[in-house]
Amino acid sequence: xxxxxxxxxxxxxxxxxxxxxxxxxxxxxxxxxxxxxxxxxxxxxxxxxxxxxxxxxxxxxxxxxxxxxxxxxxxxxxxxxxxxxxxxxxxxxxxxxxxxxxxxxxxxxxxxx
Amino acid sequence: xxxxxxxxxxxxxxxxxxxxxxxxxxxxxxxxxxxxxxxxxxxxxxxxxxxxxxxxxxxxxxxxxxxxxxxxxxxxxxxxxxxxxxxxxxxxxxxxxxxxxxxxxxxxxxxxxx
Numbered sequence: 001x002x003x004x005x006x007x008x009x010x011x012x013x014x015x016x017x018x019x020x021x022x023x024x025x026x027x028x029x030x031x032x033x034x035x036x037x038x039x040x041x042x043x044x045x046x047x048x049x050x051x052x053x054x055x056x057x058x059x060x061x062x063x064x065x066x067x068x069x070x071x072x073x074x075x076x077x078x079x080x081x082x083x084x085x086x087x088x089x090x091x092x093x094x095x096x097x098x099x100x101x102x103x104x105x106x107x108x109x110x111x112x113x
Numbered sequence: 114x115x116x117x118x119x120x121x122x123x124x125x126x127x128x129x130x131x132x133x134x135x136x137x138x139x140x141x142x143x144x145x146x147x148x149x150x151x152x153x154x155x156x157x158x159x160x161x162x163x164x165x166x167x168x169x170x171x172x173x174x175x176x177x178x179x180x181x182x183x184x185x186x187x188x189x190x191x192x193x194x195x196x197x198x199x200x201x202x203x204x205x206x207x208x209x210x211x212x213x214x215x216x217x218x219x220x221x222x223x224x225x226x227x
Contacts, residue, residue, distance in 0.1 A: 043219065
């Protein structure tokens with residue numbers, strides 16, 4: 001089955017800096033890679049996703065890059081703000097298995113004002 | 114309001130006492146899943162369902178049962194709970210008209226097994 005590794009487990013940055021979280025996956029059949037954000041005491045929510053037919057996707061201050069050859073993908077947050085502080089999860093799945101999703105271990109991001 | 118609901122939100126029980134956590138969605142989603150969240154381990158899928166009467170194991174199915182008799186409901190059953198099932202549980206659904214893959218999570222159920 002799929003295995004997703006996520007690094008780092010914790011990340012501390014100053015407000016305005018950039019933050020990068022990296023994930024690797026094992027199953028070459030995976031072709032859908034979402035990122036979820038979970039604020040303290042809340043449920044996870046999708047913030048951005050990418051499919052294997054593109055290498056990069058951007059939405060305002062967040063972007064995701066994908067390297068299918070190396071089986072890794074990354075989340076980039078620019079101009080970080082204190083409200084970006086949360087736990088971030090990457091995940092991987094095969095689009096033909098819409099209910100099946102494997103998550104990484106999570107990264108606790110802290111943005112210091 | 115489109116949502117996924119779970120009950121109860123908090124539960125403290127004892128080893129061996131059967132319990133059920135309910136999950137319901139009002140978005141007519143085809144897919145529903147159960148996850149458990151533990152520190153350092155992320156979200157791990159327990160079971161998922163592709164439609165009524167169609168379910169499959171996720172990564173950590175041992176000690177859990179599920180059923181999908183109606184499209185909107187997907188209860189999680191612990192026949193004989195043990196302390197290692199103490200965790201935060203999330204139900205999720207996906208399969209809407211837009212953003213088919215996006216999983217919508219319920220508010221979570223914090224379970225403690227003594």
